[in-house]
Amino acid sequence: MFHIDTMEGHQRMSTQDLLLKIEEAVTGGETDFEITGSGQHDIGGPLWHPEGKTLHFHVTNPGQRVGSMCLDNTEIVVDGPAPADVGWLNAGGKITVRGDAGDTAGHCSSGGKIYIGGRAGARTGSLMKHDPLYEEPEMWILKNVGSFSFEFMGGGRVVVCGWDSSQFASVLGERACVGMVGGLIYVRGEVPALPDDILCLDLEDEDRAFLAGGMGDFLDSVGKPELAAELSDWSEWKKLRPLTFAEKKPQPQPNLADFRMTGWVRGGIFSDVAMDDFAVVPTVNKGLYRLRVPSWDNGKYASPCEFNCPSGIPTQRRFDLLREGKEEEALQLVLQYTPFPGSVCGTLCPNPCMEGCTRGSIDEAIQIGALGAKSAQTKVEPPKEHTDKSIGIIGGGVAGLSAAWQLALRGHSVTVYDEGEKIGGKIEQVIPRSRIPHELLEKELQRIQDMGVKFVTGCHVDHEKFEKLRSAHNALIVATGGTKSRFFPWEGLENLTMGLDFLKKVNAGEHPKVGRHVVVIGAGNSGMDVASDAYEMGAEKVTLVDVQRPAAFQKEIHRILDLGGSIVWPFVTSKITPEGIYAKDGRFIEADQVIVSIGEAPETQKFLPDDPKIKRFREDWLVPSEEKMIMPGVFAAGDVVKPGRLTDAIGDGLRTAHCVDRFVRGEAITPVVEKKVIPMERLSRAYFEKCHHCDLPENPEEDHNRCVSCGTCRDCRMCLNSCPEKAITRNALPDGTWEYVSDPDKCIGCGICAGVCPCGIWGLVDNPEPIPMYRTYGREEMRKCRAQ
Known part of the structure; x- marks a missing residue:
């Protein structure tokens, strides 16, 4: 016998420590326990012996939930009473209480036996159930039970002996068996008025055999064997069971609107706070009462290739254009983001876009770098409208030329000043010719000049020259890089x-x-x-x-x-x-x-003023504001801010140009908002693995079928053809694009459109439309309303 006393002097053992100690002992092979409790919960379950031996517990003074979730081969005897939830979720144990039990005894039990040698409290036996694969649960009670007993009971057998209960008007308390749909209750003594769907019947032979077979063990367990003769007069017993589904008569359906207005609470149960329209909302709804609504999120998210590209090039849009047969537009698109599609994207860049490509998780990434090289010879027409703004850029490297290109596209006059004899920065001066054809760089530099950008080479900028350039232009960009x-x-x-x-x-x-x-x-x-x-x-x-x-x-x-x-x-x-x-x-x-x-x-100290307002990192690198500004009208881009790859310099030049453009136009400078990458779970990679698994084409322009078009509609019309309610329509827009629209009067919010979309365009969101039903009272009006 393994004895545990939960009080050491005035120190009480916690429930957690007690349960851990019991579990440790069971693991060590103990089978017999003497527990002197002091209100600890959950004593006795769920436990099992490593060799399958029966566990015996003798408990005094327990807390709630004695034997909760008790398993087979566990026997618990409680000397004296036990509080609420005895045998809660019992799954096979034998639990004996030699005294009264608190409320909800046997609640949700589905196996084993519960013996109570006294009275049981309210809601005893509620939600008892029986899994046909296992023996049904039993609960035997010597005296009576409290109100609301056996609510929603669904299975098992309960015996209420009614001994020493003649003083009670009902041995089952008030409102017994409400919602009961299964199981049997054997009761001796006064029975209250029962719900209409509960039958009170005389015992049959099978019932008498069950009671006779179990009464002896029950009375011996609770220490009352002398009551066997008194309790075995079966003529004093009744059997309660619910009507079967076949026995129930169909009830006429009430008019719910009338019932809510007149039969339940006058004006409706929520009339003080809500203007109820008394409409019965069906399970499947359209319009206002949909729980979720579809959202066509075309372009809301960045594709992985766009997100991983520091220059922010939306390659999925290039392949969408190629799919539509718009090859020239596809080649032109990249030049909105970089002036170096051939020398950087197609030659020198490690192509982090391809590392992030969704297609790479299926077979092989889309040929993004090779497609960039195709744009090397593409010509771009200069803007037709020009501003009167002049921008000077100190540094003719990748970041400075990227900013110059973007500002020239916006119609500004741009001049690039560089100390070298040739423009091009590291691509021209540092990167070995073996890595890039020099004529390719020269062609892309010429395209920048053709856009109207002026190159001034051999220009040494010192403090005096810097101030002259600052006076000569509406804005300056410092992009001298690491020198x-x-x-x-x-x-x-x-x-x-x-x-x-x-x-x-x-x-x-x-x-x-x-x-x-x-x-x-x-x-x-x-x-x-x-x-x-x-x-x-x-x-x-x-x-x-x-x-x-x-x-x-x-x-x-x-x-x-x-x-x-x-x-x-x-x-x-x-x-x-x-x-x-x-x-x-x-x-x-x-x-x-x-x-x-x-x-x-960088070596910007050679020309920037010695101004403590110019923030630096480690005395070398510049730290611009969110607006990319280091001093009024002077901006910074590229390696003077942070060392990086050529593609990082292109992206930083683009973002700096955006800020400069707004500055010279007198507009508030707002940083470029970067999209979040599309969640992978929105994409249907399995669709593309099945439908577009093919050999890698030699020509990158022909790789558009393999592109997943992440986050960008490819106009496949799968949503249009799959919507069961025909709620989706496709609208052609004047600029040659399209949009898909869901009609709220037809849409049921089923989400099929989101499920079939291979590119993650359709999403489901909680219905944002407010339901105008709640009253907005003042405090006095609310008081009057409640008084009515």
Whole structure:
């Protein structure tokens, strides 16, 4: 016997600690428990022995829910009374209370036996039920029960002996058996008026056999075996059961409007707060009473390719245009976002758009980069209307040219000033010619000039020149990028070659000398460019070192490895000598030239005023406001704000141009609102896997069938043809586009349109239309209304 006393001095054990202790003991093999309780709940269930042995509990002074959810092979004996919920959800245990039980004894029980040796409280036996796959539950009660007993009972057998209950007008209390639909109740003693659908019958042989077979065990369990003869006079017993469905007579359907107005509460039960129209709302509704309504969310969300593109190019719209046969429009569309579709999108960009492409989770991503290259030769007509606003841009790199392009499209006069002899920034001056055809860059630069943008090269901007440019233009953009190589204060700095200077000399055709064995500090994309140019200039062996895993694109890493280069990491540089480079751990790599390429930093102090209002990060990078402004009328874009990829610079230039345009027009500057990416669960990838699984076409323009068109309607008309109520119509718009509209007078809010839409255009939302039924009283009016 495992004894647990829940009081130690004046310290009471919590219910949680008691149950955990019991569970631990059962797990350890204990089967017999003596529990001296002090009001703890849930004693005795649900538990099972690891070997299937029967668990015995002898309990005194329990709390609520003794034996709740009790399982088979559990026996509980309570000496004395027990509070509410004895055997709540009993699923197989035998529970004996040798005294009175509180309210809701046997509530929802579905198995096992509950013996009560006294009285039971209100709502005893409510919601009892019987699963035909298991033995039916039983509950035996020596005396009587409280009101509302056996509400909504659906199965099982209950025995109410009525002993020592002659003083009560009813041994079942008031309003017994309301809503009872199944099971049997055997009762001895006075029975109240019962609902019309409950029959009170004499016992049959099967009933007498059941009572006789169980009475002895019940009385022995509750300690009253001497009452066997008195309680076995079956002529004193009745059986209660509900009418079966077949026995019930069909009832005439009342007029609900009349009942609510006159039969229930005068004016309606909610008449003090609501102007009830007394209409009976059916299960399926149209119009105002729909719970949910469809929403055609065309273009509300960004597709994954658009969301992952720092330039914000909506590629899904390009493929939609190609699907409609509008090839020229599709090629033109990308030029609304970037002036470099060929040199960046189609050549140098790692295409994060393709990494996020939904189609990539089915077979292979859409050919987005290759489609960008197709727009390289596309011409764009200059705007027909021009403003009188002039914008100057300091820096002829990708960010500055992206801003210049956007502002020229808006009709402004734009001039780009650059210190180099040629415009183009890193693409022209730094990135190896082996990575991009130079003639491609020249054609795209010419297209920018054809748009009306003026290029001023060889322009050194100092403090004086900056103030002159600021006076000459309505707004200035600082986009000078990173112009000095970064490095750490290593020993032997005099032996370093700066990577940025080296790359510029190579692209300028100066053929800088290199050593036979070259070490490049930094294995990012810039480091790979340095290594490539070192081989181009005659190096025999190039080794790249880095403190972390190389951050360069995989294709750039493979390119250097194919040339014979090697990468060493982690390698923490400590010293550079004429003979090579040392790591902090003592490793040495022989080299007759060490080139550092761990990034670049801006040098805006050379021309920006020494103004504490100009915010900076680490004294180098500019920190503009949300309006992209660093000082009145002066904006910043690109790597002077944050180092990034070429596509990041394009996107930042676009956003900066948006702010500048509003500034020079005298409008409030609001940042570009970026869409949220479409939730994947809205897309039907299975539809495209089934219908459009095909070989990758050679021509990227022909890849439109594979595009999921995430978040953008592809006009497939599946919703139109699937709506069961014919509530959806397709409207052609004057600009050649279309829209789908749901008629609220026909729509039932079933959601089939959202279910069949492969592109995630249709969604279901809670019906936002208010129902004008609630009164708006003042406090005094409310008081008068309630008084009526």
